[in-house]
Amino acid sequence: MKEFPFDPGDEATLDRLRRMPVFEAADPAQLPSLLGVARLRSYEEEEVIIAEGDTDQTVYFLIRGRCSVNVDGMDLGFIDSLGDVFGEMGMVDRKPRSATITAVSPTLCLALDGAFLDRVSGTDKLAAEALFYRVFSEILAARIRDANARILILEDELEDLSVQRPTF
Template sequence: MTSIRFLQDQALFGGVDDRAMAVIIPLLRELSFAAGEAIVGEGDDGDSLFIICSGSVEVLKASAAEDGHFEKRLAVLKVGDVFGEMELIDMQRRSATVRALEPVSALALSNGDLFTIYETDLPTFTLIVLNLARELSRRLRRLDDLAVHYMAMNTPAEAC
């Protein structure tokens, strides 16, 4: 099992004390995935977020192409990164496919587990949700930067 210290060093559990971590760790499910294996699929129902403990994954989004359907890589996530958090917040289907680039071990936290934390330790629940919001905000800022860069590249010279 992953150590309390490792988890506390990750953004999701930043600021969570040892006592609370001792309660959270039994809620986490350990999972392993082979290289090339899809961990979650775009459009699937989802009820868990994943924390990468070893390995790396790619996040893929479906996009239309003239010759059919293809996936575009949005990101590569590594040890300590979290994915699947959007489904815990908005309770919608998976927004992207996540595939292992190499053997991956991860910990999963379901929305039911998060609710258990809410019921038993409201301050820790609040901290975890705030950490999730911070991560989503960081991702949104990166997307804003990419959008501006893309728009600047596709603006005709005479429009400047």
């Protein structure tokens, strides 16, 4: 991994970040100062970004690349769209990581350590918390809907298997 500070004066990157759904709701004037505590991290193919079981509060925003999601050795899918967010659960509940995220191709992410909220105060803190928790709520709601849909499919498959079971 290579890491370097985010430059709030880098208009090209800032414009790309503004197009991310997570930052669309942010006040454009506050975005550079909010992102001033962020870091850009680049990863090579097959490099682990998050390891299941590790503990930290860093949340990642995908700028480019493709990452795989793996839990207990099972591949669950990919993260590959501009603005995809991962690692947010560590920021919300500060518990060990629930998945391993690995770069499938060269990947660039904006990394934001959730501990920055402890260093911000006043209206900036309230604005940052409101923004992140609203976005995280939307992300988690979408993931719950997806999980529910998968559960229904698995329940149907299980029912089909039990009907097909031979009796002796």
